[in-house]
Amino acid sequence: MTTPGGWAGKVLRVDLSTGRISTEETADKYRDVLGGTGIGYQVFWDEVPVGTRPFDSANKIVFATGPLAGTGAPCNGRTAVTTLWPTCWPKPLVASGHMGGHFAAELKYAGFDAVIVEGRADKPVWLSITDGQARIRRAEHIWGEGIRRATYAISRDMGPEAAVACIGPAGENQVPMSVIINSVSHSAGGGAVMGSKNLKAIGVHGTGSIRIAGSPEEWEKAIKYHLSLIGANNQHVVPDSPQPWAEFSSTGSRWVAARGRPWGAANPPLDTGPCEPHRLNRIAYRSNSAAYFLGPQAWKYTVRGNGCTGCPIRCHTVLKVPAVAAKYGIPETGQNTCGGLNFGRQFFRKFPDGNRGQTAIEAAMVGMHLADDLGIWNNYQLLQRDFQKFYYEGILKVKLGQQEYGSYDWERYEKGDPSFLFQVLPRIAAKDGELATALGLGTGYTLERWGIPEATWKKDAALGYWKMGHPKHHSNEDSGQCGVIINTQYNRDAQCHSHTNFTRNGLPIEVQRRLAVELWGSAEAVDPAMAYTPMNVHKARMAKWSLLRKELHDSLGLCNWMGPWVASPLRERGYRGDNSIESLLYSLATGDRKTREELDLTAERIFTFHRALTIRGMGTRDMRAQHDTIPDWVFEGDASKAPFSAGTIRMDRDDMRTALDMFYAELGWDRRTGSPTVESYRRLGLEPVARELRRRDLTV
C-alpha cells in the first residue's frame, strides 16, 4: 500500500523491559485519530489498565507527532507527550505535554509518526532512532548529567543534526515536577515517567522526507497563504506601537518590532523595523519574548529569535547577558520563552531595581540555566506562586525543621538576589530536604503532604490555582465564561490558546465582534476584556471550537500556542484569517480531502476520547460534579465588584451553571453529568469506547 502523504507511515514501539522493538503501520490503527494526542489517547485506552500508576512499568509514555509535522506547513514542530500525569491529584490521570523544537521533524524524517515506550529498563538507557532503526543504548555514562551535557554526548554520537529529548536529574530522581527537553529549551512534562523507566533520552535523526500528496504548486501556494495570515507570537495581529502601515496598535501586543528596537547583541545589531505584514521574510522580527516579558532593556541583550521546525515566529529569544558569567558562573547566553524565560524571575516577589530591571533579567538567565538543565517543571508558574505563598505566609517556618529552614538564605531571597536560585532548584531536582521534596511533588500532593486543605488554595485568586493540582491557564481573565469552561476540561492546566489568541490579538472589539459573527454565529460570543456579559450559546460554541482546535493542532503537529489563524494582520481582508487553514493543509499534505467540518469532527473524536479516558480513570460518569469544577476564587474573588460589572473578572455561579449546560449541549453531552451520551460516542465512531464504558456502568 502506498503510504499516504503527511504521515511517515510507522509507529515505533519499544519495550524497555524485554528490549523488544517493533513497528506498526500508522494507518492501520491510528488514521482516525490523526496523530499527536490522538495516538496517545488511543494507546492509553487500548493498552494501559485502569489503576496503573505513573511510575508503574505498565504505564507508557507516547511521543507522537502528526501528519503536518516535518512538512513545510508553518508552526509544524510539535510533539505531544501523553502519559499518566504524576502531578494530577488526587489520582493521576491521562494528560499530555507538548514540546516544540526539532524532535517532531527528525522523528518523521527517521520514518516514524510516534514512539510508544513501555516497560522499564534494568539499567539506565537511551534510545537511538535513525532512519527506520531503533536501538536501546546504555546510558550509565550520562545518567546523573544535566540535560545539556547529556544532549551533547548523544549528539556527538548521533551527529549534530540529531534532536535529543532528554531528562535531567529531576526526571531521573522521579520528581513529578520534571520535564523532558529537546533542542536546548523546548520542554514537555513527563520527565519523571521517563526516569521511572530508566530512560535518559531519545535521540532521533532522519535523512528521509515527508511526501506531500498535493502538487508542489498547490502546496507552496497554501504555505504562502498561511504565512500571509500569520501575525506575531500567539497570533497577535497588530503591533504594540503605532506603525506607518498599521491601522491599529495595542499596548500589550506581542508584535513588538519597531524602528529603533534592535537585536542589540547581534553582530552587527539589527533593527527590527516596522515589519509591514506583507513582507513575509520579516515575520521572525516581529516578536521578542524577552522584550515583552522582561521589559525594553532586554532589547540590548537580544541576539535573535530561535524556535521550532517550520515556525517563522521564533518565540524562543536568545539572550546574551555578559554580566551573568562572572556573577553567577553560568553561560552568558540563554534562550526560552514564556514560562521558561520567566522561570527564575518569578520565584521573587521583588528585585532591588524593579521587576523589569537588570536583576530581573539576571534572574531569568539563572532560572533558564538551572531549570532547563536540571529538567524542572514549573506547572505554568504555580510552582513559583506556591513558593512565594509558602514563604511569605510563614508556612515554611512551620513545615520545615529549624535546621532545614535555616539552610536557606532567606535574606538573600527577600532582597531578590538571583543566586538564591542555586539553593532551591538543584535541591528540588535531588529531592534534597523537605521543602524540595514537597515542591517537587506538584501542588496537590504538596498540600496533602503538609495537611493544607486544597480548598484554601481554591479561594486565593492571586495563586490562580484551579483543580487537581494545577493552575488556570487562560481562564476568565482572558475570555470570561469561555475561558472558565476550557479550564474545567483537562487533568492538568488546560494549555488551550485558541480563545486567548483571539481575544488578545489586539484588534478593536468591533473588529473582533465582526469576525465572531462569522466564526461563532454572533458578535455576542466575545466581550471586551473585563466587561463580561451573561452567558449565551455563542460563547459555548467558541469554547467548543477552541477545545477542538487545540486537540486538532496537538494531533496534526501544529502549534496551538501560535494558532488558530482566524484573524490576520491584513487590513484588505478585514483582518480575517482563515478558519479552514488546517483542513487545507491537511488535505494537501495527506491527499485525504477533508472539509473543515469533517476535520473538526475528527478533533471532536479525539477530545471525546480524552473525556472517556477521564471517566474510566476516575470511575465516575458524574464529570460535572467530580471533574469539571471551578475554584471559589472565580466567584468570590474581587468581592467589591459584582459579576458582569466593568473591571472585574469575577463570574456568577448561576451563570456558569448555564454556561456548562450550554457547552455540554453543544457537544451532545448529558447536561446533568457532563458525560458524552452513547449517541455522541456513536456519532464520533467511538462505539467500542461506549461499549466498554457501558460494561463499567459509566455511560448515561
Add this chain to the structure above:
Amino acid sequence: MTGEVRTALADCVRAFSREGRLFSPAELPATPRAGAGEWRALVDATQAEHPDLREIALPDGSGGLYSERFMTASYARILAGRGNPPALVVETVRVQSRSQTRPVPLSLFEGPPFDFSPADLAACLARIAEDPSTTDIARTVTSAGTVFLYSTRHLQSDHAAALAEWVDVGQAENP
C-alpha cells in the same frame, strides 16, 4: 505641470510614507515662483492621477501628503497632530478608550511616532488638566507604577484601572 513632475511628487510622497513621514510643502526647496496656488493645483492633479495619495490638514493650515499604500490614516493623524501635543494626546486617549477599550500608557507618547520629551509631555498633561474641555481625560496607576490615561467618556474608572493592570502586569504573568 508635466506628468513627470506629478509622478515624481507621488514617488516622493510614497518614499516619505514608507519612512513614516508626511510630505509637506516645507520639504520642497523654496523657489520664487512656487506659490500656494500652484502647489494646490499640483496636489490636486497628482491626486487625480495617483489615487493612493491622501492629504491631511496640518496645524499650520497647510496640508501634508501621504500614500495610503504605505501609511494608514490613523498614523498620518498622529504625525499631523504632533504640532499640537495636548490635542493629539487627548484624541489618542479618546480613540483608544472608545474603539480599543483600553487605557493608554503614558510611555506611548515618549516613543515613535509621538517622540515627546518627558518635559514636553509633562507640560502637555498640565495643559490638559487645566482645559475644561478635556476633563474626561483621567489617569490610573498600576501596581508596577505605570501611569495610564483613559477617557471617562468611554471607560469607567474601575474598568480602566483593571485593564491597565491587566496590560501592564497581568498579561505577562499569564503567558
